Amino acid sequence: MAGIPHSMQSHAAHHGHTAAHPSELFGAEHERDEEPEAGQTGLLALGTTVLASGELEFDEDLTAVKHDEALYSAVNTMKRHKTITYDDIVMSQGVRQSVYLEYIKWEIDTENTFLELPLTIVVLVSFTILALYILHQEQLYAIEEAFERDIIENANFAWSGYFGHKGIDQVMSVADFWSWMRLGFLSLLGRSQWLYSEVAPEILGGPVTAGTSYNRATLPQSWLFAGYEKPAPVANDHLQYSKLVSGVRMRQTVSAAASEHCIFPSLLDGQKQRGWLQKPCFPSELGLLSPELQEAENFQGLERQEFLFPDLSSMSEMTRKLLDMEDGCHSASLSNSLESCLCEWCKAQTPSQPWIDERTARIEISMLLFNAQYGAYTYLSVNFMMNRGGHIHAFTHCLSAFVSPFLRPFSELVLTIIAGILWIAALLYAAVAEIWEIISTVRQSSKRFYKSLWQEYLGFWNFVDWMSVLVGTLTISFWIQGRLAVSAVNELMPAMIQASLAPDAGYEEIARNVFASAEVMSKAKKDMELTMMIYPLIIMLRIFRSFEAQPRLAIVAATLKTAAPDLAHFFMIFWCVYFCFVVSSLLFFGQDLESFSTLDRALHTSFLAMFGDWDWIGMRDVGMMRSAAWFWLFMIVMVLFLLNMLLAIIMDAYQVEKFKASDTTTLWQQVLDMIQRRRQYQRGERVRLADIFEVFRKQYKGKEKEMMSSDRMISVEYLVTHVTRMPYKQAYKTLVNALKRDEELSNGFMSEEQVNKQVESTLDAFAAKIQAVKDDVEFVSDQLDFWDRLQAPGDSEYDFYFGAEGHTPDEASKLWIHNSISSISVELQHLFARGLQRIGAWQDEFECEQSELNENLLEVHQVLAQLQDAVQNLQAIVDSMDGNKEENPNPG
Structure with missing residues (x-):
């Protein structure tokens, strides 16, 4: 009786079938719940009830269940092992509103963040095109490199003939x-004057112009x-x-x-x-x-x-x-x-x-x-x-x-203007979106605006968005400032050209003004280049934000987050050791090598040395053995030990995140899912998640914080009733997904080490249970062996152990045997209850697998039936074609 398998009830309820009554399993009538009389034989029926969720509920008022310790233990064990699925909870209880709305908001934010990725890429591409065509660094490099090389190579002194050997x-x-x-x-x-080639000296055998009319003095x-x-x-x-x-x-x-x-x-x-x-x-x-x-x-x-x-x-x-x-x-x-x-x-x-x-x-x-x-x-x-x-x-x-960014070929100018419009539009969009979010946050909050902004709005990604807007705005302002400075030089150029063609007393004043304007122009250009250099780094952070919405793309950022605690402790050690080496190099090489002469230079040079860029020739001049001792110690500690430990920490975190993302949706699948949801919305097969969220916002009159903290239970019927045109299937699916996400957040992700510990703990518990069964079997074996060797009444040993005062030997023997058998029966009941409990669990798993196999076989039968119908249809078509041929034979 203690081994009734609950899998029959749960499995039947799970598939929507009527569960067999437990009385049928025991072979007795349901009404027989009273305590059996003495000497009564047969099995006792248990009162059970199948709940709406598929749970098997036992009637605890049965006298037999309460008085029979083994049976009561078996019933409690079965109740503890009820199988409850997400579907059961959704259908019977529903989902807390806070859990459901957190899921809906998370889905909305994830989709919006993912949709920002194309926009961010457009911003990056447009900014790149704009920067390339406005700066034209290759042209400026050609000009500046020519000027600098001319100063270095051609401005020579200490002349000897036609050659200057000092620069x-x-x-x-x-x-x-x-x-x-x-x-x-x-x-x-x-x-x-026009320059001509040099004349070879006589030491080389005479000038090459000998015998010709070539004469430098007569050349124009x-x-x-x-x-x-x-x-x-x-x-x-x-x-x-x-x-x-x-x-x-x-x-x-x-x-x-x-x-x-x-x-x-x-x-x-x-x-x-x-x-x-x-x-x-x-x-x-x-x-x-x-x-x-x-x-x-x-x-x-x-x-x-x-x-x-x-x-x-x-x-x-x-x-x-x-x-x-x-x-x-x-x-x-x-x-x-x-x-x-x-x-x-x-x-x-x-x-x-x-x-x-x-x-x-x-x-x-x-x-x-x-x-x-x-x-x-x-x-x-x-x-x-x-x-x-x-x-x-x-x-x-x-x-x-x-002089002007618009004096360019037409095709390049058009592309530059398009890129500039796209980039400025993206900046305005980001600024308007952030301002609207600030307004919404302040409106929805019951606190003062500065508290609501500090507690509910400010965050890392909001800071990144505002930084992109700020740096972009500064870039535009510095570009305008630079253009104004260039315009000032352009305005002075006519007067400067006129003064150059016809020099007069005002020449020097105009030249001073030109130099002053050129200084302003140069500084404005450098400021613009600095802000333009920073802007792509801000865009890089925004790209990482968009990557977080796709699990496969978020592996890098997730790896850094997972490794952050270990990295924080590691870098405390790393920087302490590294700084000690830097100070040592500053004291050791600083007086002889410029690259180690200051703290900042020593920091940079030592950092380069870790990655293989060092000046060993210069270090060796300080002292071969002393330099080698410092260099060997630096390489062994910093490179072989610490850098490899850093790599190990990152790779360990990467393996964890890669394992998490192994079963997640790929980028292309996520895009296809979004397209499919869009088509389903257009066909009226689903509603947008934003519409669901907006329904609850209207119910709470925009008080989002109160709405998100409510513990009201949300059912499928509630969603279908209150959300316009929401299909039953979508309501049911969103509730189940909300439960799954809530459990994932509460349980977290188990690392490989934690999984190994859990498996080890389970194996230890299983070994302890096996040992307990083994001890019980040994005890039963000892008892049986004892009874096999039990002697007849009248034996001195028997009388010593089993004799009872006031009873005849037969009565005493019967009494002892009755007590021993009763005790053994109770122990065997507990033992068999535990065994049947394990058998019940195994049977549950077997039935689930058998159910899946039956469903697969059913699908195979359906496919075969469809194939058979198709073959029959083809056969009928072939027969009809043959009949037409016989009626209309072709004479050819």
């Missing part, structure tokens, strides 16, 4: 600077080509294709001069210190290490301004001005003609002094060039940084901007 990198002193300016740089500006100095207004080379041409706009400007940064800035040992007397040094100190942080390009973009604090104007001065006059700047008008003062000195700053000093002195920290030589081939301005600056160690760092830097 800008060999400017090591102030004297070298003036040599480079007069002999190298100035020659680039003053090419007033200029050529008037077809279409030219003037013979080439044209005045102020630079590298044939560019034009010098407003001359050359020379400025410098000077340091303060004071004896208080000098640093001496504290034991020396201050007066003696100054008397021994005999000059003040000039502190400066410029040029400590190799300068970076952005240092040339600082236009503040530059003074001692002088100009070289090829339009106003000849080559000899410009050379003379450089000489006056070098000697501080000393030559002019010796000839008693100081007013003839061309260095305005030098002769304004009392006494006059050279333009460069020990206070000089930076020299900037700048000029504005215009390239009509691409329609671009280029602000070219040659910078000399003089550090207080005595070394001079020299480098060139170019900042370019196009």
